[in-house]
Amino acid sequence: QFREDAKSVKSYRLYHRPVCRWIMYMFIWVHLALALFEYPAIYGLDVEYWITMAIETVCLIAYICRFLHHKRFDVHENLWNNKRYLIVCILVALTWLDMVIYVIWYQFGFFGNHKAIRWSRPLRPVFLAAFGRHLRKAFENIKRSLPExxxxxxxxxxxxxxxxxxxxxxxxxxxxxxxxxxxxxxxxxxxxxxxxxxxxxxxxxxxxxxxxxxxxxxxxxxxxxxxxxxxxxASIVLAVIYNNYKQNLKNDVKKSVLNKRKRLMKAFDILKVWRERESRYIVNRARWHKLMKIVAPNRSELQRDLLLHVLDETGEMCLGRSEFLKVADILNIELSEIKDRSLLLERYCFSCYFSKPSKLVQKIIRHPYSRNAIGVIIILNSLVMVIEDKIPVISDALEWTFLVIFLVEIILKFYVFGCRRFFSRFWNIFDFIVVNAALVTRLTNVILQAVGDTEDSRKALEFVLILRILRLMKVMEGIERFRVVIITVMNIGPSILTYGGIMFIFYYFFAIIGMELFEGKVSYNITDPSQQFCGNPLLNGSDFYALRYCKNNFNDILHAMVMMFELTVVNQWHVITAGYVQVTSKAARLYFLAFHMINVIMILNIFVAFVLEAFILEYSLSNRELMSSIERKIEELG
Amino acid sequence: QFREDAKSVKSYRLYHRPVCRWIMYMFIWVHLALALFEYPAIYGLDVEYWITMAIETVCLIAYICRFLHHKRFDVHENLWNNKRYLIVCILVALTWLDMVIYVIWYQFGFFGNHKAIRWSRPLRPVFLAAFGRHLRKAFENIKRSLPExxxxxxxxxxxxxxxxxxxxxxxxxxxxxxxxxxxxxxxxxxxxxxxxxxxxxxxxxxxxxxxxxxxxxxxxxxxxxxxxxxxxxASIVLAVIYNNYKQNLKNDVKKSVLNKRKRLMKAFDILKVWRERESRYIVNRARWHKLMKIVAPNRSELQRDLLLHVLDETGEMCLGRSEFLKVADILNIELSEIKDRSLLLERYCFSCYFSKPSKLVQKIIRHPYSRNAIGVIIILNSLVMVIEDKIPVISDALEWTFLVIFLVEIILKFYVFGCRRFFSRFWNIFDFIVVNAALVTRLTNVILQAVGDTEDSRKALEFVLILRILRLMKVMEGIERFRVVIITVMNIGPSILTYGGIMFIFYYFFAIIGMELFEGKVSYNITDPSQQFCGNPLLNGSDFYALRYCKNNFNDILHAMVMMFELTVVNQWHVITAGYVQVTSKAARLYFLAFHMINVIMILNIFVAFVLEAFILEYSLSNRELMSSIERKIEELG
Structure with missing residues (x-):
């Protein structure tokens, strides 16, 4: 659907350059972040309204620029055929209209003493969905499951x-x-x-x-x-959403595979040259290198030749149509060049490094038992952390002992594996950071305690606490049967971000609306005794106050976001709702009801459906062996 | 795996007769129901311990008889090869041992003042799993998903x-x-x-x-x-269980199809005769009828011939091997003989029934709009029920109006469709019952109010309330897009029973243990003021008492069962746990923790996985058209 003249292609390539996309995302996030500074702002961050409006205008102009940029290579003459851009235009127009109304409302007080409302703010996250590809797909997915x-x-x-x-x-x-x-x-x-x-x-x-x-x-x-x-x-709602999700996923994959083939065919037709000898069209080596220079500029000459070699089935360093179609798959494969290199120690201290005691140390460190032993020590360390308050006399000594053991382990690993191999493994880097951080904080701790500053010393220790506890994951990861679970969880992590994005969009939408509706109705202030019932006497005797939910308010965007999460978890949401009903009216229930229906019943189930399918897929992939023709060829090549 | 001599076959047929199975189930349910009468019994139902023990002994003997019956046609000489029966034997032995210990303990007070414990009671539901085929399969399913x-x-x-x-x-x-x-x-x-x-x-x-x-x-x-x-x-646990469930389901189906084929082959080999003309083995018509007389004794001669005709592809009224293999499928198809008969009215009052006004009435009743109109009236009726307390003056008149409308509807339907066709549809029968019950109760109500007994009149009305509200389902079912959902829910209903059975087994197990542990610690008695803190001063100031959870106790099996359900729903379970921790010790948490892990994390997820798969299956079946070779043949025959 794009124009194919040289200028349009250049424009297209610029449009899809990562840096352009990141600048776009920056504008969107700045736009969304304005809620931190606008009324009701985070305490201490409030600025004049014209400042945020100026920034917002810049963001909107950025959106329009992006949009005009897209128009340069879009084949549609009529802009309104592209629904997405129609929505963006309408939103930009609405936002400016809202600004004008707000300024008039605010400056001239046309509507009496009523607080001026920026009603276009809840719509801001729509830009995130309009410009983010993954989010858009997820939204279409939601739209298709909606009717059933x-x-x-x-x-x-x-x-x-x-x-x-x-x-x-x-x-x-x-x-x-x-x-x-x-x-x-x-x-x-x-x-x-x-x-x-x-x-x-x-x-x-x-x-x-x-x-x-x-x-x-x-x-x-x-x-x-x-x-x-x-x-x-509830199970049936999940079943319907899950079923639709699976169906849509299948259709999407089918469509995208078809699309890919079609485009690759087109690309081949552009690149092909006639080879007399075999009387067929091919892409020769020169053109291949030219293509690769544009498509994969980071790969070396050697790698490009290797890729060609892998794809080429006839061995003549040129690609026929069917071979060319696999180009997209092979570009997804990561290549890394491995160089054999000996350790510095091996080279410069050969006799010493291969002496008997040194070899024994190497054998011990390389043995699986030593890893298990370290695992046990890490667990012991965490148990000591739990009970150290009860044994203050020896706890300090114990902590130092553990620290020394871990230090020795790292030094020995350095010795055996060498610097480069040591840092090539994730958990080694992690250990290195944790142990060193623990060493540094413990030393500063000693110094701080010598100065007499115990409060700061406690905080310094708390800082590395999280890291030290995360080391337990390493132990878990070392056990084969648990590794599959952990790796699967790690692998589905990035794709969860997409659905996290959808959650965020709805959170933001409801948070802003909640702030317009309930801002200032409930407040938390521990120092001011006049604010006894969460600053609102109507809450006298309510469960809301009895449970001290005062901080569950809509007085700024961050509190509102935490509130959104609490409502997603659902427990006690009726108490929160009852609180807001008490300070406003029963109509407040509609807001909470809408939130529950949309965010919990719809979005959360879609999230669960996604995790379900992703986990089942990952799990079956890790248990089964996949061998495409390309992988087989790579194996043949060694 | 069964012996094939005549005596064994007879024994086998007796064993699998429904009446034998139902008697068995009766014994199991009587056995389980003993918990109602044993200490701590339902208030007023407590009997002497030797009575329940005598009944229990009878049940145990019944299990052994069933077991010996099975042994008569089981090919295994050694009983212990059949794991199921080994478990039953051990359980029976344990139960008797428990009884002996209990009698000694109770009568001679060997262990001081401690309450005597019937420790074998939680194991009772295992008999349900041992003798019920579906439950056993579901249990194997659970066992296979357990490791992952x-x-x-x-x-x-x-x-x-x-x-x-x-x-x-x-x-x-x-x-x-x-x-x-x-x-x-x-x-x-x-x-x-x-x-x-x-x-x-x-x-x-x-x-x-x-x-x-x-x-x-x-x-x-x-x-x-x-x-x-x-x-x-939580999603991953569900994913693992769901994935395993699907895998197991697939394997089960595969295995059972294979098994069926193998057995049908064997049956064919027994029944076959050599037909010279076509030089192949067949099952002839005489043998077919003999077989059908045993397998499907309820079918008429005509139906048996029809089945043979449907199965037979050559049209010679005999079955080859491949045709015979379909016998099991065709026996699942329900056949009903439809007889054309005219209405009594049509026959005896022809001119009147086909007069112009009568025909108009028939046209109106048959028109879809009239069904919609009735739907609207039913909804109006339910709305009036909601607001009738606010308009006492006209509410009675309105109720009578609605009643008359519904009565007229039923009479007209009788007139148009005739008695037989009227009662052939589920919703018509339902309407008939509801409207007549409403009429009867309303008339008794008038009489009762004339006598002055308003309390009983209210209760009489409440009795039909549920039925009248259920009529709303009829309205919902009339709307096409909702019918799929409702029918699917209805269809998966029976299979839910199996998983309900599993839940029951675990509920019973935990309920009995809970009764042994916590009986009498908390009690509910509204009339006795000395029982202020749920009868236990330790609960003073606890959330448990503040929320008036006194009736959430383990003082009899029914209360314990309700408690199990409350713990399954999970909300506020920590308050209940905290209550029991307060009246016993922190170790009580282990009981509630075990319940949560087993019943909520395991069983409930299996239940959800089951509903998920069942719904997806039903849904895809109702949207797709299935046509097996047999169905096609039936269609050909008209």
């Missing part, structure tokens, strides 16, 4: 509605109360709310207890409700 | 351990407290417990708040912990 999920959700809501009528009719006339004296299913809307919360399990078994106390048989009602709505329906 | 799941679980526990050290080192010296004044991460074991509970989300965000209040950055610790341990690891 909504069907299941509709049936689910209907079932909740049926049970609500039942509960309302059964309990509203019974005059039961909760332990705090509030009514039990007295209002139909409240009944529906309580039963919806029950699906998230957040108010179980509390919501059952009053009825269960009067008659044990009422437990059947609640148990069957939870069984149907939680265990059956 | 344990690997993931080990890594998970290890990560929890690492985070616990970190939390302990960070917070134990900080002197923070919870809102109720208790210490914050002061003890390492408590820290591990708190973080384990955090994985179940039950104590979030409470466990975070004290640290979060001192420094917002501590939120990062908790968020990353929950992200790794809850979202990643």
């Amino acid at each position: 999920t909504l069907n299941v959700l509709a049936v689910f809501i209907f079932v909740v509605f049926m049970f609500s009528i039942l509960a309302f009719k059964m309990f509203s006339a019974s005059n039961l109360t909760y332990p705090d004296g509030s009514g039990y299913f007295v209002d139909f809307i409240d009944s529906m709310w309580d039963l919806y919360v029950l699906v998230t399990t957040a108010n179980f078994p509390d919501v059952m207890m009053p009825a269960y106390d009067t008659n044990s048989l009422y437990a059947i009602f609640f148990i069957s409700y939870i069984f149907i709505c939680l265990y059956i329906f | 799941t344990l690997n993931v679980l080990a890594v998970f526990i290890f990560v929890v351990f690492m985070f616990s050290i970190l939390a302990f080192k960070m917070f134990s010296a900080s002197n923070l407290t919870y809102p109720d004044g208790s210490g914050y991460f002061v003890d390492f074991i408590d820290s591990m417990w708190d973080l384990y509970v955090l994985v179940t989300t039950a104590n979030f965000p409470d466990v975070m708040m004290p640290a979060y209040d001192t420094n917002s950055l501590y939120a990062i610790f908790f968020i990353s912990y929950i992200f790794i341990c809850l979202y990643i690891f």
Whole structure:
């Protein structure tokens, strides 16, 4: 879909250069980060509104530039055919409109004393989705699963509605109360709310207890409700989303493979020359090198020839059509040149390095048992960390002992493997950093304690604590049966980022809306006694205050983000909701309900579906052996 | 694996007769139900211990009889080769040993004042698994997924351990407290417990708040912990179990198909006769009928011939080897004979039934719109039920109106479709029952109110309430896009029973153990004021009492079972655990921990994996068209 003249191609290559993309992302993140400085800002970071607006304008101009850049090689004359750019344009226009309205509103106070609202802010993360390729795909995925999920959700809501009528009719006339004296299913809307919360399990078994106390048989009602709505329906929502996800994944892979083939065919047609001898079209060596210089500029002359050699099946250093189609696969393979080199010690101190005691040391260090021994010592060390407060007399001595052991281990490994091989393994680098950091902090600690500054010394130690504990992972990784699990988790890590991005988009959206709605309603201030009930007397006697949830507020973007996470975890979300209902009105429930439906039922299930499929794929790959024709050829070559 | 002489075959057929199996199940359920009557019994159901022991002995003898019966046709001479029966024998022996010990213990008081314990009771549900085929398969499924799941679980526990050290080192010296004044991460074991509970989300965000209040950055610790341990690891446990489940399912199906083929081959070899004309072995018509008389005694002569006709590809009313192999599939197909019959009205009142107004009525009733109209009325009716307390003046009149409308609908349907066709549809039968029940209760209600008994009249109305609300399902089922969801849920219902059985086995096991451990520690008695703190002063000031969880106790099997369900739902399980820790010791946590690991992490995930796979299968089946060779043949025959 792109123009193919020289100028457009040049433009295209510039557009897709990583540095251009990173600059774009920088603008997007700066744009998103403005929420830190705008009202309500992080304490101490608030700036005048025209500063953030100026920065925002720069970001918007950057988006438009990017967009105009894309237009130069886009084959569509009419911009509006590309939906994505249409959305970006509308958003930019809306944002500027919002700014103008805000300035008028703020400066001239047209609407009385009402706080001016920047209503375009929740839409900011849409730019992230519009410019990020992976995110866009994930969004399309969501869009395609939506209709079926909504069907299941509709049936689910209907079932909740049926049970609500039942509960309302059964309990509203019974005059039961909760332990705090509030009514039990007295209002139909409240009944529906309580039963919806029950699906998230957040108010179980509390919501059952009053009825269960009067008659044990009422437990059947609640148990069957939870069984149907939680265990059956939740699993089915997951099943629908997972099924769609798998289907979409299959289609995507099929489509992208087809696309790749088509483009490679086109590329071949451009590059091909006629070879008389075999009477077929080929790509010869000269053209191959030219191509590689553009496509893979980091590879050496030698590597390029090697790649050609691997691809070429006839052995004539040229590629036919079918061989050329494999070019994309082979470029994904990492090549590294290994040079045999001896250790410095070996060269300069040969007799000493190969003496009997030295050889014994080498044998010991290379033996698997020595690794196990170090593993045991690391575990012992962590156990000592747990109990060291109870044995203050020897704890310091023990810590030094462990440190010395680890130091000796590292020095011996240096000696045996040499500097280069030592640093070629991840865990060795990690050990090196941890042990040295521990040594440095412990020494500074001694100095600080000599000066008498115990508070700073404690903090200095805490700093390396996390690293030292992470060493336990090394022990776990050393055990074969656990390694598969850990490696799988590590491997799916990067792809999780995409779904983390989607979560972030919705978090940001809801956080900004939450800030507009609930900012200042609840506040946390430990020093000011007038703020007893989270700064709001309406919270007197509420669970929200009793549990000291004052810091769960929307007073700046970071607090709001933590809040979003708490709502995702779901536990106690009804208490938080009840708190905000108390300081505003029952309509506040709609906000929390929307958050739960979108972020927990939809997005979280998509996340789980993704982890499910990724793990199953990784697991089956690690257990099975994959051998493509290319890999076989590489093996043949040695 | 069975003997093939005539006597053994007869014995085998008796063994597998449904009535024999049902008697067996009856004994097992009686055996399990003994927990209702044994100490600690349901209030008012307690009987002398020798009565329950006598019944139990009868059950055990029944198991042995069943076992000896099986031995008569089992080819294994040595009983101990059959692992299942070895387990049954050991269990029976253990149970009798337990009884003897109990009698001695109880009668002579050998062990001082300690309560006598029937320690074999938790093992009772094992009989259910030993004699039920589906349950046994599900158990084997669990056993095969166990090793890999344990690997993931080990890594998970290890990560929890690492985070616990970190939390302990960070917070134990900080002197923070919870809102109720208790210490914050002061003890390492408590820290591990708190973080384990955090994985179940039950104590979030409470466990975070004290640290979060001192420094917002501590939120990062908790968020990353929950992200790794809850979202990643929980998904991975599900992935491992789901993957194993799918793999096992595939293997099972493969094995059973192979098995079926092998046995059908054997059957063919026994039944075959040599046909000269075609020079091949066949099963002729006479033998077919003889076979069918044994295998499918309920089918008529005509149906048997039809089946033969469908199977037979040559059209000579005899089956070759390959045709005979399909016999098992065709026996699964339900055949029903449809007879064309006219309505009584049509026959006896022809001119009247086909008059113009009558035809108009028929057209209206048959029209889809009339079904939609009834749907709307049903929804209106349920809405009126919600608000009728607020409009007492007209609510009675409205209810009568609705009742009359529904009655008229049913009578008209009778008129149009006739009695037989009316009752052939599930929803019609359902409507008939609901409307008539509503009519009867409403009439009795009027009578009761005339007598002045308003309490009973309310209860009589409540009785039909559930049925009336269930009619809403009919409306939902009428909408095409929701029907797939509902039908799928209905279809996987029966297979859910198997996994429900597994849950029951573990529930029973843990419930009995819980009763032995915690019986009488907590009690619920609303009338006795001396029992203020759930009958245990140790609970003074605890959350357990503040939330009025007194009825969450182990004082009889039914309460214990409800408790098991509450622990499965997980929410607030730490409060329940804390309550029992307060009345016993910290060791009580082990019981609740074991329950969570086995029932929630293992069994519940297996259940979810099952629903996932069943739903995906059902869904893809309902969207795709299946056409086996047999179905095609049936279609050809018309």
